[in-house]
Amino acid sequence: MNDFRIPVGSWADSAVDWLTSNLSALFRLIADVLSWLFDLAELVFTTPPFWAVILVLAAVAFFAKSWKLALATVVGLGLIYGMNQWDNAMATIALVLVASAIATVVAIPLGIWAARSGVVSAVLRPVLDFMQTMPAFVYLLPAVILFRVGVVPGIVATIIFAMAPGVRFTELGIRQVDREVVEAGHAFGATPGRILRQVQLPLALPTIMAGINQLIMLSLSMVVIAGMVGAPGLGQPVVQALQSVNIGLGAEAGLAVVILAMYLDRVTAALGDRAPVSRALKVRAAED
Amino acid sequence: MPAGRCGDRERLRRTCAGANPSRCEVSVSALRAENVFKVFGRRSQEAVRRLRSGATRDEVKPLGTAAVIDASFEVQQGETFVVMGLSGSGKSTLIRMLNGLLTPTAGSVHIGDADITAVSPAELRRLRQERISMVFQHFALLPHRSVLDNVAYPQEIRGMAKAERVAKAEEAIALTGLAGWESSLPAQLSGGMRQRVGLARALAADTEILLMDEAFSALDPLIRREMQEQLVELQSKLGKTIVFITHDLNEAMYLGDRIAVMRDGRVVQIDTAEEILAHPADEYVAKFIADVDRSRVITAGAVMRRPISVVQLGGGPGVALRELQATQGTAAYVVDRRRVLHGTVYDTDLLAAQRRGDRTLEGVVRPDTSAVSPETPLSEMFAPATEAQLPLAVTDDDGRLVGVVPRVKLLEAMVPPEADASAPDLSAAQPSGTGNGVTGEHQAVGAGGNEAMASVPVTDEPTTEGEAR
Numbered sequence: 001m002n003d004f005r006i007p008v009g010s011w012a013d014s015a016v017d018w019l020t021s022n023l024s025a026l027f028r029l030i031a032d033v034l035s036w037l038f039d040l041a042e043l044v045f046t047t048p049p050f051w052a053v054i055l056v057l058a059a060v061a062f063f064a065k066s067w068k069l070a071l072a073t074v075v076g077l078g079l080i081y082g083m084n085q086w087d088n089a090m091a092t093i094a095l096v097l098v099a100s101a102i103a104t105v106v107a108i109p110l111g112i113w114a115a116r117s118g119v120v121s122a123v124l125r126p127v128l129d130f131m132q133t134m135p136a137f138v139y140l141l142p143a144v145i146l147f148r149v150g151v152v153p154g155i156v157a158t159i160i161f162a163m164a165p166g167v168r169f170t171e172l173g174i175r176q177v178d179r180e181v182v183e184a185g186h187a188f189g190a191t192p193g194r195i196l197r198q199v200q201l202p203l204a205l206p207t208i209m210a211g212i213n214q215l216i217m218l219s220l221s222m223v224v225i226a227g228m229v230g231a232p233g234l235g236q237p238v239v240q241a242l243q244s245v246n247i248g249l250g251a252e253a254g255l256a257v258v259i260l261a262m263y264l265d266r267v268t269a270a271l272g273d274r275a276p277v278s279r280a281l282k283v284r285a286a287e288d
Numbered sequence: 289m290p291a292g293r294c295g296d297r298e299r300l301r302r303t304c305a306g307a308n309p310s311r312c313e314v315s316v317s318a319l320r321a322e323n324v325f326k327v328f329g330r331r332s333q334e335a336v337r338r339l340r341s342g343a344t345r346d347e348v349k350p351l352g353t354a355a356v357i358d359a360s361f362e363v364q365q366g367e368t369f370v371v372m373g374l375s376g377s378g379k380s381t382l383i384r385m386l387n388g389l390l391t392p393t394a395g396s397v398h399i400g401d402a403d404i405t406a407v408s409p410a411e412l413r414r415l416r417q418e419r420i421s422m423v424f425q426h427f428a429l430l431p432h433r434s435v436l437d438n439v440a441y442p443q444e445i446r447g448m449a450k451a452e453r454v455a456k457a458e459e460a461i462a463l464t465g466l467a468g469w470e471s472s473l474p475a476q477l478s479g480g481m482r483q484r485v486g487l488a489r490a491l492a493a494d495t496e497i498l499l500m501d502e503a504f505s506a507l508d509p510l511i512r513r514e515m516q517e518q519l520v521e522l523q524s525k526l527g528k529t530i531v532f533i534t535h536d537l538n539e540a541m542y543l544g545d546r547i548a549v550m551r552d553g554r555v556v557q558i559d560t561a562e563e564i565l566a567h568p569a570d571e572y573v574a575k576f577i578a579d580v581d582r583s584r585v586i587t588a589g590a591v592m593r594r595p596i597s598v599v600q601l602g603g604g605p606g607v608a609l610r611e612l613q614a615t616q617g618t619a620a621y622v623v624d625r626r627r628v629l630h631g632t633v634y635d636t637d638l639l640a641a642q643r644r645g646d647r648t649l650e651g652v653v654r655p656d657t658s659a660v661s662p663e664t665p666l667s668e669m670f671a672p673a674t675e676a677q678l679p680l681a682v683t684d685d686d687g688r689l690v691g692v693v694p695r696v697k698l699l700e701a702m703v704p705p706e707a708d709a710s711a712p713d714l715s716a717a718q719p720s721g722t723g724n725g726v727t728g729e730h731q732a733v734g735a736g737g738n739e740a741m742a743s744v745p746v747t748d749e750p751t752t753e754g755e756a757r
Contacts, residue, residue: 184428187387188442188493189417202432276432280473 016142031152034098038151041094042232050081053090057263065270076259085234085256092223092233092260095151099158100219104212107163111170111208112196121171132164136225144229154222154231162218169211173204202277209272216268220261234260317398318497318529319363319386319420324395326356326381336394345552355381357553359395365496368523368530370544372537378553379533383501386531387420388412399497417446421493425502427482429474435461435485436470442493453492460492463522480511487519491526500532504539516542537576541565541585549573561585581667582702588669589662591701592682592691598623601630601649605641608633608649619677621689622653629681629689631655659683662690666698673698 019027045053054077062070080089114121136157143153177200185195201208227235234253241250272278327335329352338348345354356378363369373379384390385397388404396405399419404412421442429438439460443453461467464484474482483503490498504512516539523530534540540547541561548558549569557569565585568574597620599608612620612635622630630653637652646652658672659681673680679692 178426178428180424180426180428181430183384183389184422184424185445186389187416187420187422187499188445188489189413189415190445191413194445199430202430280432281475 012142016145019142020146027146030156031147034152034155035150037098037102038094038155041098042091045090045094046087050077050086054078054081061263061267061270064267064274069266069270073263076263080256080259083252083256085237085252088232088234088237088253089256089260092220092235092257095155095158095223095226095231095233096216096219096260096264099155099222100162100212100216102155103159103163103215103219104166106159107166107211107215108170108208111167111211112174114167114171115174115200124167124171128164128167131160136161136222140225140229149230151226151231153229154226154233154235157229158219158222158226161222162215165214165218166211169214170204170208173207173211174200176207177203202275205275206272206278209268209275213265213268213272216264217261220257220264223257316365316400317362318365318367318400319369319531320361320398321382321386322360322396322398324356324359324382324385324392324397325354326378326385326390327352327354327393329353332393354553356385356392359550359555361548361555361558363497363529363531365529366527367545368532368543370532370534370540370547371550372534372540372544372547373550374535376552377550379535379550380501382550383499383531383533386499387416387422417442417493419495420497420499421490421495422499422501423483423486423490423503425506427474427479427486427506429482429485429489431474434471434473435466435477435488438474438485439466439488439492442489456494457488457492460488463491463525464488465518478511479507480515483507483515484518487522491522495528497529497531500530502533502535505534505536512539519543537580538584541580549576562590583667583670584665586666586701587662588660588664588666588680588682588693589691591666591697592662592693593679593697595621595679595681595689595692597621597678598689599633599649600624601653603649604647605638605649605652609635609638609642612638617678621656621678621681621692622649623689627688629656629659629683629687632678634677656681659689660693661685666701669693669698 048056054074057077058070058073061073077089080086110124114124139160140153140157143156147153147156181199181203182195185199190198223231223233223235224238225235227233227239234257237249237253238257240246241248241253273282325336325339327339327348329335331351335348335351335354338351339345339354339357345357348354359378359382361369371379371382381390385392386399388397392405396403398404399415402411402415402419404415407415430441433441436454436457440453440457443456448456458470461470464487466481466484466488469477469481474485477485483506486503490500504515507515519530520543530543532540532543534543541564544561546558546560547564548555549564549572550556551572557564557573559567559569562585564573565577565580565582568577597612597615597617599611599620599622601622601624608620612618617635619632619634622633624630632654633649633652634654637654638649641649641652644651658676660669660672660683662682662684664682669680673693673695679694679697681689682691682693684690
């Protein structure tokens with residue numbers, strides 16, 4: 001028994017070797033695109049003065065939900081600025097936005113596909129489990145080998161880790177759409193594409209938005225791990241605090257992450273509530 | 289009406305095959321299912337083969353679930369065809385094969401002359417857009433769209449310009465009594481109102497065929513009744529071809545020109561409501577109809593008898609009195625030469641008139657307010673019958689006396705046919721059907737005198753004896 005061993009590890013080794021030697025051009029291209037996107041996003045958040053960014057984010061909060069959330073936004077972001085974590089926070093927001101935007105763009109079509117085909121759903125499910133539960137450090141290693149240290153492996157790891165709820169919620173949302181309503185679309189002679197656009201997606205939107213909310217939350221939880229491979233942002237001071245046992249710095253950076261998380265969560269959740277279907281159903285709740 | 293429409297199909301075919309196709313419009317098959325099977329499961333084809341060679345539903349269970357077994361029927365244009373069965377009898381599967389939401393495992397479905405089981409998906413979509421629409425049990429409205437947008441949706445799918453489809457939707461909204469609710473969202477409406485939207489949407493699709501899948505089953509009994517009445521009223525205006533699915537026999541009998549009774553995937557009987565009541569095809573149907581509300585199905589036309597105590601308006605009191613003596617009654621109906629009912633006369637008034645020397649009955653006729661039409665269901669006749677001295681008069685649209693319904697006949701009709709010896713009597717009155725039979729009688733009555741009523745079989749003398757009282 002001692003001699004017998006299934007060499008999963010060396011398979012993975014050679015797979016990564018093969019990827020580096022054969023697809024390095026592709027990975028370089030991906031790396032370039034991702035870092036360009038990150039630079040662009042970071043530029044948007046760091047170029048204006050901090051108070052302008054705070055005002056814009058507060059305005060978003062106001063329109064998405066309420067003046068209370070806008071006020072909390074001003075206080076929270078003001079605190080981040082006061083703790084001198086502003087630049088790190090903006091880098092983190094840029095990273096999270098790029099990663100979750102890419103994850104969403106991939107996740108929603110995959111979710112739609114899985115909802116329409118049992119086979120795709122059955123194949124995707126273990127893959128998603130894998131992506132979501134495999135300890136992130138494990139695939140950070142090959143990511144670092146393929147993309148080198150910096151922001152890119154951070155974004156890639158974040159995308160992989162955060163994508164699963166986007167796919168799952170999209171599939172669930174579409175599968176949950178009242179069968180009769182979809183039948184009605186067919187019965188009046190609508191094409192499958194029209195049914196998807198006008199019936200399934202609008203009715204699944206609240207669930208899909210909940211998935212995107214989860215996806216963003218998960219991306220934010222990856223900032224520390226991303227920081228370890230050299231991605232800029234709030235992960236850096238956390239890693240630094242860990243290494244130098246600096247409780248004060250760790251607390252400040254951690255608090256900044258929490259503030260960003262709450263802001264993104266409340267705003268995306270509020271956007272989900274503003275989906276036409278959610279609003280239509282609320283009309284009655286208000287009347288009852 | 290049902291008997292006339294679906295009557296002699298062979299003859300119709302021949303007419304249609306002739307040189308003059310316009311005559312086909314009188315009665316054309318709008319929808320036809322031929323030996324349709326639907327088996328869910330991996331080995332469905334084999335299951336169908338076994339079912340064809342006589343296997344039962346349970347025997348093919350290992351091969352798949354046989355939802356519909358060898359269903360064949362033809363729905364005529366303008367007909368309301370009800371498919372009735374308990375849950376699990378396959379009726380929902382059957383209706384979904386009529387517009388191709390489900391594909392039959394075997395057999396074919398024709399809309400007009402298009403075989404929808406053999407057309408391309410694009411052609412099937414076109415057929416659905418133009419020929420056949422559907423109303424759903426749980427309404428199936430788009431919750432985020434207003435009533436107007438929901439109703440306009442079928443035409444939006446068809447690609448109609450906005451102004452045009454809004455106009456069309458408004459029309460359907462007005463027809464279904466939804467005016468004023470256009471901008472409401474479905475969640476703001478009650479169940480009955482929501483189903484009106486479902487109905488309006490199907491009407492706005494402007495198709496000749498309307499499939500209604502348990503359309504009223506999710507509604508409260510009172511609302512359901514109201515919707516049934518509204519559907520009947522709409523149908524009399526629009527004359528659509530309707531296939532209505534229900535598990536409620538009373539609803540089936542109220543709405544259906546003809547009813548197909550389904551059991552365990554098979555169609556066990558297709559007939560008019562009264563035919564099914566009188567001649568249930570098997571034990572199952574008989575048991576089923578045992579608790580139907582017969583008073584709502586059987587109509588005055590089906591149970592009426594030849595009136596005995598009838599006197600002419602133009603005749604004198606003496607003639608009328610002699611008539612009363614002959615029938616041993618105390619009152620009689622008064623008709624004129626065209627047999628239009630003028631009212632009733634009573635023996636005491638007649639005696640007084642005779643003493644006064646009146647030459648006609650005009651001075652002593654009392655207006656009769658309780659007359660019913662041949663289409664009136666029995667349920668609406670009990671109240672007037674308890675108050676009337678004479679058997680209830682049945683008059684046609686022109687006010688002519690076409691028959692009477694004695695109280696004893698009313699009670700007799702309420703008893704299921706197999707329950708006692710009066711059964712043959714009840715069924716004897718029925719083969720003529722409501723519509724067709726009555727139409728014939730109208731003409732006969734219009735043609736002349738008392739004996740015209742001979743077209744209604746007078747079977748039992750004891751009953752006629754009682755009628756005079």
